[in-house]
Amino acid sequence: xxxxxxxxxxxxxxxxxxxxxxxxxxxxxxxxxxxxxxxxxxxxxxxxxxxxxxxxxxxxxxxxxxxxxxxxxxxxxxxxxxxxxxxxxxxxxxxxxxxxxxxxxxxxxxxxxxxxxxxxxxxxxxxxxxxxxxxxxxxxxxxxxxxxxxxxxxxxxxxxxxxxxxxxxxxxxxxxxxxxxxxxxxxxxxxxxxxxxxxxxxxxxxxxxxxxxxxxxxxxxxxxxxxxxxxxxxxxxxxxxxxxxxxxxxxxxxxxxxxxxxxxxxxxxxxxxxxxxxxxxxxxxxxxxxxxxxxxxxxxxxxxxxxxxxxxxxxxxxxxxxxxxxxxxxx
Amino acid sequence: xxxxxxxxxxxxxxxxxxxxxxxxxxxxxxxxxxxxxxxxxxxxxxxxxxxxxxxxxxxxxxxxxxxxxxxxxxxxxxxxxxxxxxxxxxxxxxxxxxxxxxxxxxxxxxxxxxxxxxxxxxxxxxxxxxxxxxxxxxxxxxxxxxxxxxxxxxxxxxxxxxxxxxxxxxxxxxxxxxxxxxxxxxxxxxxxxxxxxxxxxxxxxxxxxxxxxxxxxxxxxxxxxxxxxxxxxxxxxxxxxxx
Numbered sequence: 001x002x003x004x005x006x007x008x009x010x011x012x013x014x015x016x017x018x019x020x021x022x023x024x025x026x027x028x029x030x031x032x033x034x035x036x037x038x039x040x041x042x043x044x045x046x047x048x049x050x051x052x053x054x055x056x057x058x059x060x061x062x063x064x065x066x067x068x069x070x071x072x073x074x075x076x077x078x079x080x081x082x083x084x085x086x087x088x089x090x091x092x093x094x095x096x097x098x099x100x101x102x103x104x105x106x107x108x109x110x111x112x113x114x115x116x117x118x119x120x121x122x123x124x125x126x127x128x129x130x131x132x133x134x135x136x137x138x139x140x141x142x143x144x145x146x147x148x149x150x151x152x153x154x155x156x157x158x159x160x161x162x163x164x165x166x167x168x169x170x171x172x173x174x175x176x177x178x179x180x181x182x183x184x185x186x187x188x189x190x191x192x193x194x195x196x197x198x199x200x201x202x203x204x205x206x207x208x209x210x211x212x213x214x215x216x217x218x219x220x221x222x223x224x225x226x227x228x229x230x231x232x233x234x235x236x237x238x239x240x241x242x243x244x245x246x247x248x249x250x251x252x253x254x255x256x257x258x259x260x261x262x263x264x265x266x267x268x269x270x271x272x273x274x275x276x277x278x279x280x281x282x283x284x285x286x287x288x289x290x291x292x293x294x295x296x297x298x299x300x301x302x303x304x305x306x307x308x309x310x311x312x313x314x315x316x317x318x319x320x321x322x323x324x325x326x327x328x329x330x331x
Numbered sequence: 332x333x334x335x336x337x338x339x340x341x342x343x344x345x346x347x348x349x350x351x352x353x354x355x356x357x358x359x360x361x362x363x364x365x366x367x368x369x370x371x372x373x374x375x376x377x378x379x380x381x382x383x384x385x386x387x388x389x390x391x392x393x394x395x396x397x398x399x400x401x402x403x404x405x406x407x408x409x410x411x412x413x414x415x416x417x418x419x420x421x422x423x424x425x426x427x428x429x430x431x432x433x434x435x436x437x438x439x440x441x442x443x444x445x446x447x448x449x450x451x452x453x454x455x456x457x458x459x460x461x462x463x464x465x466x467x468x469x470x471x472x473x474x475x476x477x478x479x480x481x482x483x484x485x486x487x488x489x490x491x492x493x494x495x496x497x498x499x500x501x502x503x504x505x506x507x508x509x510x511x512x513x514x515x516x517x518x519x520x521x522x523x524x525x526x527x528x529x530x531x532x533x534x535x536x537x538x539x540x541x542x543x544x545x546x547x548x549x550x551x552x553x554x555x556x557x558x559x560x561x562x563x564x565x566x567x568x569x570x571x572x573x574x
Contacts, residue, residue: 015526016523259560299446300469306419306449310564311563313362314562
């Protein structure tokens, strides 16, 4: 029995151009996840530990140049003896150019307990917030899928414990997702105040991949305004198990906004094609704020990003989501 | 001093609730919607003033129209040396009449427009050698023509242009499409075939001579199915809305 077509595939069927880069990246991700699962099968980890990959792995948008942003995730508090497990995983993942990002959130060990218990206040530092958001919005386990799922459900239930009324999006979860997006944007400015290295590539990702991450959380949460309280958890569990691009495509199809969806995901598809090209990626990485202004490549990314955003804004403000956006997304 | 500041602040100083605008005309509820300067004939050539007028309708999008070739050098100089404009999406309408300079020189001038110009609208019937226009890359936007023209009117007639100019976008002039095919099936076909090329719309009605005039109520009703398919792109008004 063949699997039902994904929302992305259904949307692609409406476009004469299709969504070739996204669908190819998805197929590549599936192959590489299976390859990694086989490769890491020999690693002996405790029963409460998972190896989780984030970013393009979780969005199923893997290119040849994607980082291995991984985390050893423990279903409980941290303990000292996990240090050797971290070293073992480090020897197998993130070599060379694929090394995890430098913010300290990846390539290390994280506590599922902290992700659940430290939401807000001082202990919810940037690292904890990042790990929690990426766990919820773009993650895939290559070891310990059950552990990953358990931690994921604990965070979701913590968000929903604050109330699950009929026709009300879960505001606690919504606020944390919006807070994360604003944090990314503010941190981008902070990071590049005195250091413009990789400005072009990071700015391009902020306009595209990071915005997809945010939209992939924002849209399903806002769609809860149409649901009875009892349906919120199963809806979010089903939606957030999908890649972000499927959640966005599904929202366009549900809102009967196929044209805007085709253009929105079509622009994002072309970005995936660009970022998968080594020369383009290298050029973007070498641009600072001033040189980006004259770069045809950066200008094209900016154009595609604007089309992507315009589609998302049409989804949010020109469909039945608009009242929920007005009611919940500002204050 | 105070007058200069007020002039610079423009629409901000005259800020009003959006509801007032949408009550006046429901089309203005679309975002972003902006003005073409092509219909501001009294101020033709005064680019600072034309820009200010366009920004008063919307600081988000506008089309600066150099419809005659003689207007283009002044616009190019203004954009290159003087302008720091607020628009998130800025289109320039390339000359479509009184063309005298060689095509390569015209394209040179268009290609040198600064990066803040997002789109350069060109009428396909002025294109002799499409390869010249490749230099405009994805900033090149082809507009569908009205029934007075011999080509560039339908999806089929635009196909050879897009084949030669793979990065080019589409500006859907709804009134032109309606003029060519009052059933608007032609407009739907343009949207079906070139969905991912669509960059913005031109919105107006046409008079008996094919000139853009204020959108009539019956045309607005007729255009609605097309406008509904284009909620995510800027709409440019090619004539003032009727009061």
